[in-house]
Amino acid sequence: MTRNSPREQAEGLVRLFLQERLTNANEPPGVREAVVQSLVGQVETIEKRISEQIGQLRSPSSQSIPDAYFIDEEEAENALQYVAAGIRAARAREGFLTADPRRFEAGFAFALASSARWALLEESSRVPRPKTRHHLLARSLMPIPWQDHDDEWPPPTAVDLQDTRNFTGNDAEPVRVTEKPYNGWVQLGMLERQATFASTYPEQPSRQLLISSGLEVTDESIQVDSMPVGTNPPNIWLTTYDHLLPGIDQSSAAEILADLQGPLSEMANYQGQRSAPHPHRGVGLRPFTLLPRLEIVAFLDLRPESPTVRHCLVDDQGPALVGRNWRGFLIHNGSYTPLAPAVHGADLIVRPDLYQRLEGALDKNRIRSGINVRHFEGEDNDMEGD
Numbered sequence: 101m102t103r104n105s106p107r108e109q110a111e112g113l114v115r116l117f118l119q120e121r122l123t124n125a126n127e128p129p130g131v132r133e134a135v136v137q138s139l140v141g142q143v144e145t146i147e148k149r150i151s152e153q154i155g156q157l158r159s160p161s162s163q164s165i166p167d168a169y170f171i172d173e174e175e176a177e178n179a180l181q182y183v184a185a186g187i188r189a190a191r192a193r194e195g196f197l198t199a200d201p202r203r204f205e206a207g208f209a210f211a212l213a214s215s216a217r218w219a220l221l222e223e224s225s226r227v228p229r230p231k232t233r234h235h236l237l238a239r240s241l242m243p244i245p246w247q248d249h250d251d252e253w254p255p256p257t258a259v260d261l262q263d264t265r266n267f268t269g270n271d272a273e274p275v276r277v278t279e280k281p282y283n284g285w286v287q288l289g290m291l292e293r294q295a296t297f298a299s300t301y302p303e304q305p306s307r308q309l310l311i312s313s314g315l316e317v318t319d320e321s322i323q324v325d326s327m328p329v330g331t332n333p334p335n336i337w338l339t340t341y342d343h344l345l346p347g348i349d350q351s352s353a354a355e356i357l358a359d360l361q362g363p364l365s366e367m368a369n370y371q372g373q374r375s376a377p378h379p380h381r382g383v384g385l386r387p388f389t390l391l392p393r394l395e396i397v398a399f400l401d402l403r404p405e406s407p408t409v410r411h412c413l414v415d416d417q418g419p420a421l422v423g424r425n426w427r428g429f430l431i432h433n434g435s436y437t438p439l440a441p442a443v444h445g446a447d448l449i450v451r452p453d454l455y456q457r458l459e460g461a462l463d464k465n466r467i468r469s470g471i472n473v474r475h476f477e478g479e480d481n482d483m484e485g486d
Contacts, residue, residue, distance in 0.1 A: 102409055104230075105460075106140045106141075106143040106144070106176050107136065107140050109143045109147075110136045110137075110139035110140045110143055111136055111141055113146075113172055113175075113176045114132060114135055114136055114139070114176065116176075117172075117173050117176040117177065118135065118177075118180050118303050120374070121180070121211060121212050121214075122151075122212075124211040124374060125208055125211035126211075128184075128187055128208060128212075129469055131180075131183055131184065131187065131212075131349075134183040135179045135180050137482075138179040138182065138183065139175060139176065139179050140348070141212065142175055146172050146175055149171045150171050151171050153168065153171065154166060154168075154170075161390060166442075167384060173283065177214055180281050181212075183273070184208060184209075184212045184239075187208055188204060188205055189263060189460050201438055202335065208416055209220040215374075217318070217338075218334065218370060218373065219383065219384060219385060220336075220409075221337060221409070221410060221411060222385065222386045222389055222411075222425060224409050224410040225389075225410045225411040225412075225422075225423055225424055225425055226424075226425050226426060226427070227424045227425070227426055228426065228428075229391055229426040229427075229428050229443065229445065230277070230278075230279050230424065230426065230447070231278055231279070232275060232276075232278050232279060232287055232290075232447065232449075233275065233290055233292075233311075233313065233470065234267070234271075234275050234278045234313055234401065234469070235271075236257075236260070236261065236267070236271065236471075237257060237261075237311060237313065237471075237473075238312075239255070239257045240257045240292070240294070240309070240311055241370075242298055243294045243429045243442060243443050244294050244295075244307070244309070244429065244431075244442050244443075253307060253477070254349070254475045255309055255475065257309070257311070257338055257473060258309055258474070258475040259371055260470060262473065263324065263474040264471055264473075265322050265324045265326070265470065265471065265472065266322065266468050266469065266471065267468075267469040267470075267471060271469070272455075272468065272469040273469070274286045274287070274315060274455070274467075274469065275287040275290075275469075276292055276388055277449050284452050285422075285449040285450060285452060285455075286315075286366070286449065286450050286452060286455040287313075287314075287363045287437065287447055287448070287449050288314060288315055288390075288392065288447075288448045288449065289312075289313065289314030289329050289363065289364065289365025289366075289390050289447060289448045290311070290312070290313050290314065290367045290390075290445070290447040290448075291310075291311070291312050291327065291367070291388040291390065291445060291446050291447070291448070292310075292311045292441070292443065292444070292445035293308065293309070293310050293311075293387060293388070293444050293445070294308070294311075294429075294442055294443050295307065295308040295309070295438075295442055296308075296431060296442060297431065297432070297477075298312035305476050305477050305478035306477070307475070307476065307478075308475065308476040308477075309474075309475050310472075310473070310474045310475070311472075311473050312327045312328055312329055312470075312471070312472045312473075313328060313469070313470065313471045313472075314329050314363055314364065314365050314448075314469075314470055315328070315364045315365075315467055315468070315469060315470070316328050316362060316363040316364060316468050316470045317360050317361060317362065317364070317466050317467055317468070318361055318362070318466070318468060319361070319386055319466060320361075321330075322468075322470065324338075326472065327363075327470075327472045328363050328470025328471065328472060329363045329365050329366055329367055329390065330362055330363045330364055330365070330366040330367070330393070331367045331369045332366040332367075332368070332369060332391060332393070332394070333368070333370070333373060334368035334369075334370060334373065334389060334391055335370075335373075336380075336391055336392065336394060336397055336413070336421070337391060337403075337404060337408065337411050337412075337413075338404055338408055339397040340403050340404065341394055341397045341402070341403075342398075343393075344389050345394050345398060348395075348398045349393075349398070350398065350399055350401055353395050353396075353398035353399035353400075354461050356395045357395055357396070357399055357461040357462050358462075358463070359392075359459075360395065360428070360462060362393075362398065363393075363470070364392065364393060364396060364458075365390045365391070365392060365393075365448045366390065366391055366392070366393060367388060367389065367390060367391075368383050368388075368389040368390070368391055370385060371393055374403055377482050386425050386427070386446065387444045388444060388445065388446040389411070389423060389425060389446055390423050390446045390447060390448040390450060391411070391423060391448065392413070392421055392450075396458065397421070399414060399457075399458070399461055400415065400420065400421070400454050400457065400458070402413060402414065402415055402420050402421055403415075405419070410422075410423075411423030411424070411425075417451075419451070420450065420451050420454055421448070421449070421450045421454070422448075422450075423446065423448050423449075423453070424445070424446065424447050424448075425444075425445065425446040425447075426443070427441040427443060427444045427445070428441055428445070429441060429442045429443045430441075430442070431481070437446070445450065446468070
């Protein structure tokens with residue numbers, strides 16, 4: 101196999117870490133080439149140092165990439181910022197002068213500056229693992245007992261609810277929050293993953309329990325293997341609903357909700373989002389983040405909290421809809437590796453008076469309490485990427 105040249109490796113670093121921002125800035129003339137040239141002479145040093153960094157952070161037998169900010173990303177970022185600082189001067193030398201230098205530089209700064217806003221919002225929304233969940237999921241509050249006791253696998257929660265997709269009767273009542281300061285709020289949706297590494301001594305495969313629950317609206321039967329949450333970009337935490345759905349107002353949102361079919365909560369999909377970090381590198385992203393449907397936000401006339409520092413939408417009375425996430429129960433793979441959280445979870449909760457309004461708009465009789473519980477053994481559970 102032919103080894104890539106230093107220039108090819110430098111170009112690869114730019115594509116890996118800087119491509120999105122250069123594209124958003126409409127490829128400023130000369131910037132990409134200047135960054136590549138800056139990195140070419142550092143390739144050998146970067147290779148040596150990153151090997152040392154990985155060696156210090158994982159055991160010799162491990163193949164996982166440690167959750168850390170490595171020198172390759174650091175030097176690519178340094179090169180971009182150094183080059184970008186001279187854009188206006190470089191353009192001036194070529195005869196391109198600007199009448200408004202501040203606006204010129206601000207435009208490039210917005211597109212090229214490093215931002216961890218999505219990761220920061222997630223971290224600011226982290227809470228101690230809450231007990232709020234459907235009462236039939238209560239046994240899942242004791243996470244991964246199968247790590248030490250083979251007779252606990254598969255976990256009783258997964259066995260009992262394996263073929264259940266909707267709760268009925270009294271079990272179908274909405275889940276109420278039990279933690280302060282949100283006592284009595286309604287949980288629109290919840291996701292939690294519990295997972296363990298494979299181990300050699302004792303020999304044991306990787307195992308995973310995935311729980312999803314949430315309120316959904318449907319007039320038809322639901323596929324057993326589906327989940328009671330949807331997917332959508334996370335922009336509603338930062339942007340008002342009328343920018344995301346131009347022309348919508350409370351009245352038109354109410355009409356949409358009257359015919360709505362599907363979950364009330366959705367998983368955030370960060371693909372294509374500006375400044376979304378790599379899920380498994382640097383500041384990273386949580387495996388799950390929940391957000392409300394846009395039509396619900398429009399109907400309730402909610403807006404992002406100002407300043408926006410967490411997953412929270414407000415109205416004139418204060419916090420109205422909140423997204424929480426959690427992680428914990430540190431474990432390892434039986435080797436000399438850093439501990440990793442075995443539990444990752446998220447939920448979405450709404451103030452009770454607003455939920456009462458939602459019930460009226462959706463028709464209480466159409467709202468179902470959905471559930472999906474899955475368990476896996478001996479499959480790649482992606483823990484090493486967390």
